[in-house]
Amino acid sequence: MEDEVRQPTDGPLYTRLRDHLAAEITSGRLAAGTRLASERALSERYGYSRLTVRRALADLEEAGLLVRRRGSGTFVAERLIRKNVRGLASFSEDMRQRGLTPGSIVLRQELVFLEEEQAQMLKVAAHEGAVCLRRLRLANDVPMALETVFLPAALCPGLVRRTDLDRVSLYEVLEREYNLSADYAEEVVEAVNASEEVARLLRVAPGSALLRIRRLTSAKDRGPFEYVESLYCGDKYSLGLNVRRLGQ
Amino acid sequence: MEDEVRQPTDGPLYTRLRDHLAAEITSGRLAAGTRLASERALSERYGYSRLTVRRALADLEEAGLLVRRRGSGTFVAERLIRKNVRGLASFSEDMRQRGLTPGSIVLRQELVFLEEEQAQMLKVAAHEGAVCLRRLRLANDVPMALETVFLPAALCPGLVRRTDLDRVSLYEVLEREYNLSADYAEEVVEAVNASEEVARLLRVAPGSALLRIRRLTSAKDRGPFEYVESLYCGDKYSLGLNVRRLGQ
DNA sequence: AAGTGGTCTAGACCACTAG
DNA sequence: TAGTGGTCTAGACCACTTA
Numbered sequence: 001m002e003d004e005v006r007q008p009t010d011g012p013l014y015t016r017l018r019d020h021l022a023a024e025i026t027s028g029r030l031a032a033g034t035r036l037a038s039e040r041a042l043s044e045r046y047g048y049s050r051l052t053v054r055r056a057l058a059d060l061e062e063a064g065l066l067v068r069r070r071g072s073g074t075f076v077a078e079r080l081i082r083k084n085v086r087g088l089a090s091f092s093e094d095m096r097q098r099g100l101t102p103g104s105i106v107l108r109q110e111l112v113f114l115e116e117e118q119a120q121m122l123k124v125a126a127h128e129g130a131v132c133l134r135r136l137r138l139a140n141d142v143p144m145a146l147e148t149v150f151l152p153a154a155l156c157p158g159l160v161r162r163t164d165l166d167r168v169s170l171y172e173v174l175e176r177e178y179n180l181s182a183d184y185a186e187e188v189v190e191a192v193n194a195s196e197e198v199a200r201l202l203r204v205a206p207g208s209a210l211l212r213i214r215r216l217t218s219a220k221d222r223g224p225f226e227y228v229e230s231l232y233c234g235d236k237y238s239l240g241l242n243v244r245r246l247g248q
Numbered sequence: 249m250e251d252e253v254r255q256p257t258d259g260p261l262y263t264r265l266r267d268h269l270a271a272e273i274t275s276g277r278l279a280a281g282t283r284l285a286s287e288r289a290l291s292e293r294y295g296y297s298r299l300t301v302r303r304a305l306a307d308l309e310e311a312g313l314l315v316r317r318r319g320s321g322t323f324v325a326e327r328l329i330r331k332n333v334r335g336l337a338s339f340s341e342d343m344r345q346r347g348l349t350p351g352s353i354v355l356r357q358e359l360v361f362l363e364e365e366q367a368q369m370l371k372v373a374a375h376e377g378a379v380c381l382r383r384l385r386l387a388n389d390v391p392m393a394l395e396t397v398f399l400p401a402a403l404c405p406g407l408v409r410r411t412d413l414d415r416v417s418l419y420e421v422l423e424r425e426y427n428l429s430a431d432y433a434e435e436v437v438e439a440v441n442a443s444e445e446v447a448r449l450l451r452v453a454p455g456s457a458l459l460r461i462r463r464l465t466s467a468k469d470r471g472p473f474e475y476v477e478s479l480y481c482g483d484k485y486s487l488g489l490n491v492r493r494l495g496q
Numbered sequence: 497a498a499g500t501g502g503t504c505t506a507g508a509c510c511a512c513t514a515g
Numbered sequence: 516t517a518g519t520g521g522t523c524t525a526g527a528c529c530a531c532t533t534a
Contacts, residue, residue, distance in 0.1 A: 012503060012504090013503080013504075014503080014504090038518075038519060038520080039519080039520065040518090040519085040520095048504085048505095049504060049505045049506070050505090050506085050507095051503095051504070051505075051506095052503080052504060052505085054520085054521090055503090055504095057520095068519095068520060068521090069512090069513080069519080069520075070511070070512050070513075070519065070520045070521065071511075071512035071513030071514075071518080071519050071520065072512085072513055072514075072518095072519065073513095073518090073519060074519090074520075088491050184490075184491070185490075185491045186488070186489070186490055186491075187488070187489040187490075187491060188486050188487070188488055188489075189437060189459070189486060189487040189488075189489065190459065190485070190486045190487070191439035191440070191457035191458055191459040191460075191480070191482030192439070192457050192482055193441075193455070193456065193457045193482075207441070207455050209439035209440050209457040209458065209482070210439055210457065211437070211438065211439040212439075215491075232439070234438060234439030234440055234457070237438075238436050238437060238438040239436070239437040239438070240435070240436055240437075241434070241435040241436075241437060241489070242432075242433075242434055242435075243336055243432070243433040243434075243435060243463075260521080260522060261522080261523075262522080262523090286499075286500060286501080287500080287501065288499090288500085296523085296524095297523060297524045297525070298524090298525085298526095299522095299523070299524075299525095300522080300523060300524085302501085302502090303522090303523095305501095316500095316501060316502090317500085317501075317531090317532080318500065318501045318502065318531050318532075319499080319500050319501065319530075319531035319532030319533075320499095320500065320501080320531085320532055320533075321499090321500060321501080321532095322501080
């Protein structure tokens with residue numbers, strides 16, 4: 001086995017171990033069902049305390065990559081319902097995780113004023129401008145979703161004039177150029193019927209069931225910076241969730 | 249403030265503290281925006297180590313009830329989009345949390361054999377029986393969802409003959425009589441168009457968009473025990489989610 | 497400068513699983 | 516009975532926020 005952890009000087013110890021193991025699992029080098037070394041063994045192998053190892057393993061269990069069984073060991077998870085938990089992945093990442101090739105067609109890219117509800121959520125004054133970006137999102141060149149993003153203009157000067165948003169990931173641009181990286185989001189998921197216009201764009205029959213996901217995304221310690229409304233084709237997209245009991 | 253933790257002899261220390269604080273917050277005794285005592289102070293007040301306190305706070309942050317800011321403190325979260333995260337709540341609990349009165353009409357209650365996919369998920373042999381319970385779920389006497397539950401018959405003997413499932417919560421019965429309490433679930437959420445039959449039951453137009461939620465529920469250390477397919481009226485129901493970044 | 501949450505250690509006991 | 520993961524402790528240093 002590989003005893004070294006990549007990205008050696010980056011971040012806390014537990015994240016390095018976690019990301020290292022995550023890579024081993026998602027790449028298939030650690031196959032589903034495989035039993036990992038015990039926590040004490042990992043602790044010794046990597047030179048981390050057991051608690052640090054446990055923190056890494058806990059994150060991976062939370063993410064559904066590992067299953068831990070008391071008295072028995074820690075195993076690479078076999079999925080029950082095939083998982084496709086999106087977490088905070090962008091559309092592009094999400095599609096790649098599903099084994100599809102993402103694509104985009106920019107339909108609208110301009111400065112607008114926000115409606116009051118959205119202005120309030122994004123904590124901008126009603127008279128401040130926002131960048132509106134509407135893109136048809138493709139998977140293997142087939143329309144998968146219609147996505148409309150609103151960003152406070154003050155947070156991303158120049159974004160409205162970029163001409164590469166049909167090719168690059170918006171989230172990568174936001175992170176690299178504006179130091180805005182998604183850390184937390186609240187979403188509302190609903191089912192709606194496709195309007196004539198949306199149906200034409202998504203190439204489905206009018207009235208087709210769509211998954212509408214509205215998301216307010218926040219950056220670490222910088223508050224909300226993005227409001228997105230996405231309409232996913234109901235027959236092409238499903239949302240996977242892992243739900244855990246909290247109370248009791 | 250209250251220094252005592254209820255349910256004193258139950259479970260690990262961190263769950264007691266966590267549930268105690270969760271009750272304080274959801275009841276409103278700890279208002280949104282309130283700053284909690286520091287981890288060290290809580291540690292001293294309750295007589296728990298700081299790590300144990302941290303574990304409880306981490307769970308509550310994960311659940312979206314708390315926000316922790318380094319150098320600043322731990323605060324009761326203010327919701328941005330008003331939340332209606334279902335977690336593992338039953339339909340009845342879910343509706344009550346939304347301020348609606350739940351109701352039920354039993355449409356089907358019988359022993360069946362499972363299809364292979366479902367049998368596999370519930371880990372029962374194909375020839376073993378399962379209880380099938382289909383109920384129209386009402387909110388303020390208006391049809392809200394159509395819910396079909398499958399439970400391995402071996403786990404809940406006698407359930408198929410109960411006559412009160414239009415009045416009592418199935419989850420309460422399962423917990424009280426069969427020691428089956430939901431601890432974890434995997435869900436798949438999709439948008440679908442209502443069939444003629446479903447539309448008639450839900451009193452919506454055929455083709456209306458519905459939220460289909462399929463759930464495999466597991467009990468603590470007892471594995472999966474319930475498979476549910478729910479069809480929610482798209483115009484009456486929305487699903488709230490809090491999403492947090494895992495990596496980095 | 498004082499206080500906060502974030503990380504980390506070395507060690508301990510427990511409940512559970514397996515041979 | 517030996518090994519596993521689950522919980523818990525007492526202490527330490529760090530980065531960050533607030534004043």
